[in-house]
Amino acid sequence: MSKGNSAIKVLKTALNRVHKGWTQGKWSYTDHQTGQTFVCLEGGLFGYCDASKHRLTEAQTEARDVILKVIRDRYNGQFTTIPDFNDSTGRTQDEVEEVIKLGIIRLETGGDDDYLTDEDVDSLLSSKTK
Numbered sequence: 519m520s521k522g523n524s525a526i527k528v529l530k531t532a533l534n535r536v537h538k539g540w541t542q543g544k545w546s547y548t549d550h551q552t553g554q555t556f557v558c559l560e561g562g563l564f565g566y567c568d569a570s571k572h573r574l575t576e577a578q579t580e581a582r583d584v585i586l587k588v589i590r591d592r593y594n595g596q597f598t599t600i601p602d603f604n605d606s607t608g609r610t611q612d613e614v615e616e617v618i619k620l621g622i623i624r625l626e627t628g629g630d631d632d633y634l635t636d637e638d639v640d641s642l643l644s645s646k647t648k
Contacts, residue, residue: 525580526625532562532581533618540611542604559585559604559614584621592617 539556541547546561548554563581564574574582582600589603597603604614 523575523577525577525584526622528563528575528577528581529584529618529622529625531565532559533615533622535562536611536614536618540614542609558601559617560600562618563600580625581621584624585617588617588620588624592620 535557536559539554540562541556541558544556544558544561546555546557549556563585564578585600589597589600593603597606603609603617
């Protein structure tokens with residue numbers, strides 16, 4: 519279970535996990551030859567724990583909810599769950615990382631980035647560190 523005590527910390531931890539290794543179709547796995555661990559977006563958010571088996575913390579719930587809102591907003595309601603988005607054919611690690619960064623931005627700016635221009639968002643995305 520993730521130990522993040524705020525939604526922003528959960529998202530920053532998820533970004534770090536996804537950046538180190540992202541996957542589709544699996545919660546997480548470790549390549550036994552290299553020792554590298556890969557996670558899907560939910561695996562990054564929830565710390566490799568199955569949300570249906572373990573109760574989410576308040577911070578994880580808030581992080582999940584903001585990610586779902588970002589996905590709905592960014593992709594015009596095309597995806598209704600995190601796995602649908604993560605496992606979509608053609609999805610890239612960069613797109614997953616972008617959604618997490620937009621979630622961080624949304625939380626850091628008071629939860630609503632509708633007033634930001636596309637240039638503002640691009641600038642903030644490029645300035646976010648891992």
